[in-house]
Structure formats: C-alpha cells, structure tokens
Amino acid sequence: xxxxxxxxxxxxxxxxxxxxxQDTSLKRHKFWETQPVGQFKDVGDTSVPEGPIEPPAPLSExxxxxxxxxxxxxxxxxxxxxEETCTEVYNLLKNNYVxxxxxxxxxxxxxxxxxxxxxxxxxxxxWHIGVRAKSSKKLVAFITGVPARIRVRxxxxxxxxxxxLCVHKxxxxxxxxxxxxKEVTRRVHxxxxxxxxYTAGVVLPTPITTCQYWHRSLNPKKLxxxxxxxxxxxxxxxxxxxxxxxxxxxxxxxxxxxELRDVPAVTRLLRDYLSQFVVAPDFDENDVEHWLLPHENVxxxxxxxxxxxxxxxDFCSFYTLPSSILGNQTYSTLxxxxxxxxxxxxxxxxxxxxxxxxxxxxxxxxxxxxxxxMQNECFLKELKFGxxxxxxxxxxxxxxxxxxxxxxELGLVLL
Ligand code: MYA
Numbered sequence: 411x412x413x414x415x416x417x418x419x420x421x422x423x424x425x426x427x428x429x430x431x432q433d434t435s436l437k438r439h440k441f442w443e444t445q446p447v448g449q450f451k452d453v454g455d456t457s458v459p460e461g462p463i464e465p466p467a468p469l470s471e472x473x474x475x476x477x478x479x480x481x482x483x484x485x486x487x488x489x490x491x492x493e494e495t496c497t498e499v500y501n502l503l504k505n506n507y508v509x510x511x512x513x514x515x516x517x518x519x520x521x522x523x524x525x526x527x528x529x530x531x532x533x534x535x536x537w538h539i540g541v542r543a544k545s546s547k548k549l550v551a552f553i554t555g556v557p558a559r560i561r562v563r564x565x566x567x568x569x570x571x572x573x574x575l576c577v578h579k580x581x582x583x584x585x586x587x588x589x590x591x592k593e594v595t596r597r598v599h600x601x602x603x604x605x606x607x608y609t610a611g612v613v614l615p616t617p618i619t620t621c622q623y624w625h626r627s628l629n630p631k632k633l634x635x636x637x638x639x640x641x642x643x644x645x646x647x648x649x650x651x652x653x654x655x656x657x658x659x660x661x662x663x664x665x666x667x668x669e670l671r672d673v674p675a676v677t678r679l680l681r682d683y684l685s686q687f688v689v690a691p692d693f694d695e696n697d698v699e700h701w702l703l704p705h706e707n708v709x710x711x712x713x714x715x716x717x718x719x720x721x722x723x724d725f726c727s728f729y730t731l732p733s734s735i736l737g738n739q740t741y742s743t744l745x746x747x748x749x750x751x752x753x754x755x756x757x758x759x760x761x762x763x764x765x766x767x768x769x770x771x772x773x774x775x776x777x778x779x780x781x782x783x784m785q786n787e788c789f790l791k792e793l794k795f796g797x798x799x800x801x802x803x804x805x806x807x808x809x810x811x812x813x814x815x816x817x818x819e820l821g822l823v824l825l
Contacts, residue, residue, distance in 0.1 A: 437613075439614065439615055441585075441587075441588040441591075442614050442615045443615070445615075445807070446463040446464045446807065446808040447463070447614075447615050447616065447805065447806075447807055447808070448463075448615060448616035448618075448810050448811075449615050449616065450615050450616055452616075453616060453814075456812055456813070458810060458812075459810075459812075460562075460563070460810060460811055460812045461565075461809065461810065462604065462605065462808055462809055462810075463808050463809065463810055464604070464808055466602070466604045467599070469599075469600070469602060472596065472599045472600055473596055476593055476596070477589050477592050477593045477596065478589075479541060479586075479589060480584070480586075481544075482543060482544055482545070483541050483542065483543060483544060483550065483551075483586075484541070484542055484544050485539065485540070485541060485542075485593070486539075486540040486541070486542050486549070487535060487536055487538060487539065487540070488538040488539070488540045488549075488552070489535060489538075490524060490525050490528050490529065490538055491525070496521050496524060496525060497521065498540075498549040499524060499540070499549065499552055499574075500519070500520075500521045500524060501549075502549050502550070502551075502552055502576060502578065503517070503518075503519055503524075503552070503574065503576055504516070504518050504519075504734065505579075506576050506577070506578050506579050507519070507574070507576050508611065509736075510799070510800065511799065511800065513736060514636075514637055514638075514735070514736055514737075515638070515733040515734065515735060515736065515744060516733060516734045516736060517731060517733055517734075518731075518732045518733055518734045518743065519574075519731060520707060520708070520730070520732070522705075522706075522707060522708050523707075523708050523729070523730065523731070523825075524574075526700075526705055526708045526709070527554075527556070527573065527574075527825050528554055528556060529700075530556050530557070530558075530697065530700050530701065531696040531697060531700055532557050533556050533557065534555070534557065534597070534601060536597050536600075537554060537555035537556065537570065537594065537597055537598065538554050539552065539553050539554065539590065539593060539594055539597070540552050541586070541590065550577070550578040550581055551576060551577045551578060551581065551586055551590060552574055552575070552576045553572065553574065553575045553576075553590045553591070553593075553594050554572070554573055554574045554594075555570035555571065555572050555573075555594050555597070555598055555606070556570065556571050556573075557569070557570060557571075557601075557603065558570070558571045558607070558691060559691065559692040560605075560607055560689065560690070560691055560692065560822065561684075561689070561690055561691070561692045562688070562689050562806075562809065562811065563688055566692045567605050567809065568603050568605070569603065569605045569606050569607050569806075570594070570598040570603055570605075570606040570607075571606070571607050571608065571824055572591075572594060572606050572607070572608040572807075573608065573824065573825060575587060575590065575591070577590075595807075604808055605806065605807060605808050605809045606806070606807035606808070607804070607805070607806055607807070607822065607824065608804075608805050608807070608824070609802050609803060609804050609805065609824045610802075610803055610805070611800055611801065611802060611803070612803070613803060614803070614805065616805075616814075617803035617804060617805060617814065618689065618804050618805060618806055618811050618814060618815055618820075619803075619804050619814055619815040619816065619817055619819070619820050620801050620802070620803050620804075620814075620817070621781045621782055621783055621801065621802045621803075621804065621817045621820070622781065622782050622797055622798060622801055622802075622817070623779055623780070623781055623797075623798035623800065623801075623802065624779070624780050624781070624782065624786075624790045624795035624796065624797055624798060625638075625639070625777050625778070625779050625795060625796055625798055626654075626767060626777065626778040626779075626780070626793060626794060626795040626796075627639060627650075627654045627776075627777060627794075627796075628654065628656070628767065628770060628771045628775050628776055628777055628778060629775075629776040629777070630647075630650045630651055630653075630654045631647060631650075631651060632741060632744075632776050633744075633776060633777060634647070634650070635738075635740065635741070636735050636738050636740075636741050636744065637738075638744060638776075638777065639796070653794065654794060656764075656767055656768050656771050657768055658768075658772075659768065659772075660712075660765035660768050660769060661761065661764070661765060661768075662714055662724075662757050662761060662762065662765050663714075663717050664714050664715040664716055664717045665712060665713075665714050665765050666712065666713065666715060667704055667710075667711070667712055668702065668703060668704055668711035668712060668713050668725070668727075669703075670699070670703060672713060672722060673695050673698050673699050673703065674695060675713075675721075675722040676698055676702060676711075676713065676722060676725055677693060677694065677695045677698040679722060679723075679724075679725055679753050679755065680693055680698065680702075680725065680751060680753055681693060683753040683755070684751075684821045686821070687784065687819055687820060687821025687822075688811075688815050688819040688820070688821075689804075689806075689811075689815065689819070689820055689821060689822055690820075690821030690822055691821070691822055702727055702750075702751065707730050708729065708730055709727060709728070709729045709730070709750065710727060710728055710729075710730070710747070710769070710770075710773070711725065711726070711727040711750075712725070712726050712727070712765070712766065712769060713725045713726075714756065714757050714762070716756070723755050723756035723757065724753060724754045724755060724756055724757040724762050725751070725752065725753040726751075726752040726753075726762050726763065726765070726766045727749075727750040727751050727752065728747040728748055728749050728750050728766060728770060728778065729747070729748050729750050729825065730745075730746075730747060730748075730775075731746055731748055731825075732744060732745050732746060733746060744776055744777065745774060745775045745776045745777075746775060746776065746777050746778075746779055747770040747773075747775040747777070747778045747779065748779045748780070748823075749763075749766070749778065749779065749780035749781070749786065749823075750823050751823065752766070752784070752786075754785075759785055759788055759789055760788065760789045760792055760793065763789045763793055764789075764793055766778070767793065778795075779798075780795060781802060781817065781823070782817045782818070783817050783818070783820045783821070783822070783823065784818065784820070784821055785818065786818075787817075787818060804820060804822070804824075
C-alpha cells in the first residue's frame with residue numbers, strides 16, 4: 411500500500427505530500443464495499459442522516475458459529491493473563507506489526523502494555539482473537555476489540571475499539587484480514603454492540619478524519635544516527651543538540667505525578683474538557699483509573715495541583731511505545747512517548763506540554779510524538795515538533811457522520 415502507515419518519521423517533503431493524494435478513493439475495495447461504513451461515493455452527500463448505517467439485529471439473528479478459515483488454520487481466544495499466550499502475541503506483533511514506509515522501524519508494544527490495552531473495565535476475553543496453524547499451533551494472526559463508550563456530538567454510543575490487527579508476513583494478501591474483521595464483528599454483535607472505532611495508516615472507506623503525527627526530538631543525536639531524522643540544512647550536530655535542549659525539571663509550580671486519590675478530580679477535569687470535541691470518549695472514574703493512572707513503562711500522567719487551593723487545574727499524559735530499529739549496528743530500540751490526553755484550564759497548554767517534554771526527557775525517551783488532534787496545534791510548532799511522513803486515519807464502523815471532521819474536532823486517542 412502506498413500510504414502505508416502511522417509509524418512515521420520526520421518528513422515534510424513535497425514528494426511525500428503528493429504521494430498521499432494519489433492513494434485516495436480511486437482504488438476498489440472488494441471487502442470494504444460490502445461493509446456498513448461510509449462509502450467514497452457518498453462523500454459530500456449531506457442528505458444522508460448522521461447515525462447508525464444499519465439498525466441492530468435481534469441477537470438470535472447473529473451467527474452462532476465462527477466464520478470459516480482456510481483449512482490449515484483455526485481460531486483461538488487469547489488469554490492475555492497467561493504469560494505464555496501473552497508472549498506469543500508479543501512475538502507475533504514484534505516481528506510482523508506496523509512498520510514505517512521504508513521498513514526502518516517496527517512498533518514493539520511491550521507485554522505489559524498489551525495487557526493494559528486489552529484489559530480495560532468490562533473487557534471481553536472473547537474479543538482477543540488469534541489464528542493458529544492447525545499443525546504446529548503457531549500463532550499467525552491476531553485482532554482485538556475492547557469496549558468503550560464514545561460520544562459523537564450529543565449521543566453516547568457503545569462501541570468496540572478495534573486494534574492490533576496483524577497477519578504474519580508469510581500469510582499476507584491471502585484475504586485473511588477480511589475473515590478476521592468479520593469474526594471480531596460477530597463477537598462484538600454477540601455482546602449487543604453494533605458500532606466500532608479504529609485507526610489505520612491505510613486509506614479505507616471512509617475516514618472521519620485524517621491526522622498527522624508530529625515528532626519532538628529529545629535525543630537528536632540518536633534520532634539522526636538511526637535515520638529517524640536528518641540534520642537540518644545549515645545545521646551541525648552541536649547546534650541541533652542545543653536547539654532541542656530542555657531544562658532539567660518542570661517549571662510549573664505544583665506539577666506532580668497523578669495518584670489514585672486524584673481520580674475523581676481528573677475525571678471531572680477531563681470530562682469537562684472533552685465535551686468540546688465532536689467525537690470523544692465518555693470516560694467515568696473507572697475508565698480514568700484504568701487508562702490514566704500511571705503504570706510503569708506503559709502510561710505516565712502528571713497534573714498541576716494549585717499550591718494555594720490544592721485544586722487540580724491541569725493534566726497531561728503520554729504512553730510508552732518503543733519501536734525496534736531494523737538493521738542498525740549500534741541501536742536496537744527507539745524509545746518513543748506518545749501524547750495521550752492533556753487538559754489545560756489554568757496552566758497554558760504550551761507550558762504544560764513543555765513540562766511533559768521535560769519529564770519525558772528525564773525518563774530517557776528519544777522522541778515525543780503527538781497527533782494534531784484536540785488543541786495540539788497550539789503547541790506543536792512552538793515546542794519544536796516537526797511533521798511526520800505518515801498519516802493516521804480515524805474510522806467508525808456502522809456510524810455515519812455528516813461531514814468529515816477537522817483533526818482539532820477529534821477528542822479521541824487510540825493506542
Ligand atoms: S491498524 C494496524 C493494521 N496492522 C498492520 O498494519 C500490521 C502489518 N500489516 C498486516 O499485518 C497486514 O497487512 C494486515 C492486512 C493484517 C493489516 N484495517 O488479508 P488481506 C483490508 C482494515 O489480503 P493483508 C488496526 O489494527 C484491505 O483494504 N482493513 O491483506 C485497526 C483489503 O480490503 P479491500 C485493512 O495485507 C484494524 C483487505 O484488508 C487494513 O494480508 C481495524 C486485504 O486483506 C487495515 N489496517 O492483511 C480493522 N489493511 O479489498 C477494521 C488492509 O476491501 C475493524 N485492509 O480493500 C472494523 C470494525 C470491526 C468491529 C465492528 C463491530 C460492530
């Protein structure tokens with residue numbers, strides 16, 4: 411695929427921009443044309459109403475047996491609490507999951523991260539779906555869903571968030587992905603849920619919005635050495651290192667790590683903040699405890715507690731997603747932090763995110779990544795983020811929005 415993906419590197423060349431425009435609605439989509447998703451032919455037709463494309467079916471009409479796989483393969487439900495299964499999933503993804511367009515880097519989600527991502531409140535084990543080779547029992551493909559409440563304008567919709575779709579490199583282009591998508595859909599329907607949200611680096615029918623990744627160098631020398639970024643025109647290594655230098659500690663008085671006792675205050679702050687976006691998660695305290703309480707090497711969250719009133723006024727968070735560096739003599743891993751949910755009510759967002767960069771640097775991350783979602787535009791250029799070379803498209807399944815959204819109207823970050 412041309413516009414292959416969300417693992418992006420520094421790039422803003424004209425060539426890249428032109429390439430992005432070529433991979434749009436011209437392609438046929440034998441599978442996606444059969445699914446209840448916005449179709450390219452309907453783009454711009456504002457007469458179609460917003461909401462579900464198909465009504466829910468009675469549960470008795472949901473297919474009771476799994477879809478057929480090609481005969482050498484069988485379905486397996488992956489128990490991520492099992493160390494053995496979790497290791498198999500980890501290795502499948504480590505070797506076969508998302509790469510950048512030039513195959514220099516590949517996402518390397520940690521086991522701890524996978525367990526966290528797949529065990530939110532109310533999760534269904536049956537939505538963690540693997541495919542094994544019948545003869546060797548080797549895990550060769552994977553797809554997952556987790557439940558979420560997502561608000562679209564003023565309607566809160568129960569959805570599945572679909573992620574970690576992966577087919578072993580040796581089994582590509584055999585139309586396994588459509589069977590896996592149909593099977594996860596069936597298992598989601600069995601729980602009486604009829605909508606889903608997902609992101610992909612590829613263009614499918616039809617994105618609700620298209621976002622761009624931005625990258626902020628924290629360790630510019632390593633990023634240049636491994637080919638993640640290039641030395642700028644008329645720049646030396648020492649000038650570059652000086653350009654990206656950060657203070658040793660955060661500047662905002664009362665800036666500290668989030669704790670369990672902060673969950674109610676953070677939930678109020680976040681709910682209030684997310685209410686301004688067209689599409690955003692509807693988080694309650696249980697969700698906030700799961701998704702935002704700091705979890706070593708998985709998610710980091712900080713807040714600002716007013717030194718005088720002890721009020722919680724601001725919040726920022728990022729998750730840990732390293733990438734393997736493919737074929738470098740010196741380095742094997744790129745340590746990346748990904749901006750997650752940030753809320754500013756008193757501290758300017760720019761200052762809050764500068765403090766987030768400072769703590770990410772202290773924690774030895776090489777790069778801090780952020781999408782142009784929510785209000786992120788207001789700090790990206792100012793804090794020396796540069797645009798990445800790939801895009802991330804957001805999709806809803808069985809839910810139409812009247813128009814595409816601007817990235818700044820989106821309040822949702824998927825992992
Ligand atoms: S996004 C991350 C996806 N993973 C990777 O990029 C890892 C590396 N790549 C691979 O493992 C394979 O290339 C994959 C495709 C598995 C991606 N999302 O089997 P095929 C369509 C949706 O011959 P393969 C993430 O995890 C493609 O357009 N569809 O292809 C979110 C074509 O259909 P059509 C995709 O390369 C996943 C068909 O598959 C994607 O061997 C959300 C070709 O199948 C993609 N990323 O395998 C899934 N890539 O002919 C949808 C290709 O129509 C969830 N395709 O163009 C939908 C909601 C379900 C729940 C609903 C509940 C109500």
